[in-house]
Amino acid sequence: MPKRWIPGEVITAGGLNQTCPFGVVQQPVPNLTVNVASGSVSLGGKIVNFSGGNSPQFSVPASNPRIDLLCLNNSGELEIVEGTESSNPSAPSYPIDKFIICEVYNRPNQTAIKDFDDSVNGYIRRDIRPFLVLQKEVIESVASDNVRNINSTARSTMSYSPVKLKECKLNFDLPACRIKFSLHGQPHGPGGNPIAYARIYKNGSPIGTIRSVGPGGSAEFSEDFTGFQNGDLIQVYGWVNELAIESVVSYLTFCYDAKISKFPGYKMISEVEIINQDP
Numbered sequence: 637m638p639k640r641w642i643p644g645e646v647i648t649a650g651g652l653n654q655t656c657p658f659g660v661v662q663q664p665v666p667n668l669t670v671n672v673a674s675g676s677v678s679l680g681g682k683i684v685n686f687s688g689g690n691s692p693q694f695s696v697p698a699s700n701p702r703i704d705l706l707c708l709n710n711s712g713e714l715e716i717v718e719g720t721e722s723s724n725p726s727a728p729s730y731p732i733d734k735f736i737i738c739e740v741y742n743r744p745n746q747t748a749i750k751d752f753d754d755s756v757n758g759y760i761r762r763d764i765r766p767f768l769v770l771q772k773e774v775i776e777s778v779a780s781d782n783v784r785n786i787n788s789t790a791r792s793t794m795s796y797s798p799v800k801l802k803e804c805k806l807n808f809d810l811p812a813c814r815i816k817f818s819l820h821g822q823p824h825g826p827g828g829n830p831i832a833y834a835r836i837y838k839n840g841s842p843i844g845t846i847r848s849v850g851p852g853g854s855a856e857f858s859e860d861f862t863g864f865q866n867g868d869l870i871q872v873y874g875w876v877n878e879l880a881i882e883s884v885v886s887y888l889t890f891c892y893d894a895k896i897s898k899f900p901g902y903k904m905i906s907e908v909e910i911i912n913q914d915p
Contacts, residue, residue, distance in 0.1 A: 656765075657674070657675030657765075658672055658675040658686070658708070658735075658737050659673040660673075660706065660760055661760075662748070662751045666747075666749065666750050667748055667749075668694050668696070668746070668749060669694070669749065670691045670740070670760065671688075671689070671690055671691075672686070672688060672689065672706070672714060672737065679708070679710045679734070679735050680733060685712060686708055686712050686714075694716060694740060694749055694758060695718070695742070696746055697742050697746075698721065699744055700722050700744065700841075701722070701741060701744070701841060702719045702720065702721045702722070702742045703726060703728070703740070703742070703761065704716050704717060704718050704719055704742060705717040705719075705727065705736055705740075705764070706738050707734035707735060707736050707737060708734060708737060709733075709734050710734075714737075724838060725841075726863065727739050727762075736764040736765075737763075737764060738762060739760075739761040739762040739764060740759070740761060741759050741839065743756070743757065743758055753839075753869065755840060761867055762865065776811065776894065777810055777811050777892045778812055778894075779812045779892055780893045781891050782892060784890045784894070785890040785910035786887060786890075787802055787889070787912040788886060789886065791884070791885055791914060792874070792885070793875060793876070793882070793883050794879055794881075795874075796876065798833075798842075798873035798875045799874060800872075801871075801872055801874045802885055802886075802914055803872075803912075803913050804869070804871075804911060804912055805867070805869050806868045806870065807866060807867070807910075808866050810865075812861070812862045812892060813860070813861060813890055814858055814860050814890075814892060815836055815844075815861060815888070816858045816887070816891065817856070817857060817872050817885055817886070817887055818855070818857075818885070819832060819848075819854070819856075819883065819885055820849065820885075821850050821853045821854075821882070821883065822852075822881065823880065825880050827851075827879075827880025828878060829877075830850065830851055830876065830878040831848050831877050832848065832849050832850075832874070832876050833846055833876065833877070833883060834847050834857075834872055834873065834885050835872070835873055836861075837871040837872070837873050838864070838869065838871070839868060839869050840869070844861075845857075851880070856887070870888075872885050890910055
């Protein structure tokens with residue numbers, strides 16, 4: 637049932653979503669289902685009505701993340717179309733005989749599906765309701781050396797295991813781009829063969845080449861990627877092999893040439909933006 641506002645109640649994004657047809661929110665006590673608001677849609681040549689309710693339970697991936705689709709079938713029932721587990725998962729093909737509501741990102745060991753990414757649980761990754769998607773911008777991009785965003789702050793670690801140092805969030809689909817970052821190996825006394833490492837990640841999973849420098853060394857690294865989507869978190873993780881060196885990462889930079897277009901008759905609902913949000 638759509639949310640009814642109480643006079644004086646604080647307006648929240650989740651509450652607003654419940655007022656929209658097929659709006660999706662986490663449960664009041666988050667679990668492995670989500671709540672979907674009521675709505676009606678034309679599907680398979682007939683009007684399908686949904687009175688609102690809870691989704692089926694999302695299964696917990698065995699070893700790698702997975703992206704699923706939450707859909708409505710022509711019988712008015714919610715269904716989950718499961719994707720494939722991968723260290724860098726992508727959404728399954730969108731079925732043409734179902735109404736697609738949203739993408740859900742699932743993690744191994746998750747205990748809940750949330751409205752936001754807490755880096756531990758699954759989360760509602762992308763709103764796919766067609767009457768909203770039609771209002772979004774379309775980005776055509778090509779990897780280049782044209783700088784579009786720089787996250788310059790230097791962050792460092794002396795951890796033996798990868799630690800997130802830099803992070804940017806996309807609020808638009810980015811088909812192709814070049815990502816650059818700077819890596820410096822800060823010496824900390826004598827050692828055997830100290831090396832500072834860094835690597836590009838997406839949504840907490842490695843996607844880039846492992847880069848490295850020695851004590852006192854500095855380098856800028858560049859790598860091209862494709863298929864980034866609205867809501868993706870692009871990150872750089874760093875680590876070392878000895879305490880005689882510190883991994884220092886800075887200047888996470890996005891480079892691409894782009895053309896921004898709109899569906900005729902619709903306005904863009906958000907500016908094209910890369911949000912710097914280091915941990």
